[in-house]
């Protein structure tokens with residue numbers, strides 16, 4: 001049986017490349033993304049490249065209930081790779097609170113949901129822009 005990996009932000013630039021690598025290395029992948037900086041086009045491109053029908057969850061991780069629900073649904077996952085964050089340098093300087101609020105709450109909600117579902121393998125990604 002394939003090991004399931006949840007990739008948050010999997011429709012984004014780094015996330016989508018990671019999803020392709022995971023699928024090509026025989027992992028089952030679930031993408032969790034709110035599409036705030038990407039679109040479903042990214043899903044169809046990944047499907048074209050890999051010939052695999054993707055599991056996609058449109059979720060705002062900053063919303064505690066949504067974060068808990070998606071992790072509970074996929075509690076058989078072996079690991080989570082977390083790319084879902086706002087990370088435009090200029091905008092983060094203009095709107096620091098919005099960045100803290102979104103990125104920190106998302107991270108805290110995600111980690112709490114993982115703890116509750118005893119998923120202990122977690123990779124936190126920074127960004128090429130940092």
Ligand SMILES: O=c1ccn([C@@H]2O[C@H](COP(=O)(O)OP(=O)(O)O[C@H]3O[C@H](CO)[C@@H](O)[C@H](O)[C@H]3O)[C@@H](O)[C@H]2O)c(=O)[nH]1
Nearest residue numbers: 009011012013014033034035036037038084085086127129
């Ligand atoms: O709260 C959030 C914030 C973002 N996302 C998603 O997370 C992904 C993040 O990917 P992206 O914005 O492409 O960032 P990176 O993969 O780090 O890509 C780099 O390259 C992108 C394309 O050039 C730039 O837009 C980014 O700023 C830069 O960090 C996207 O699909 C977003 O929709 C969420 O799901 N939740």
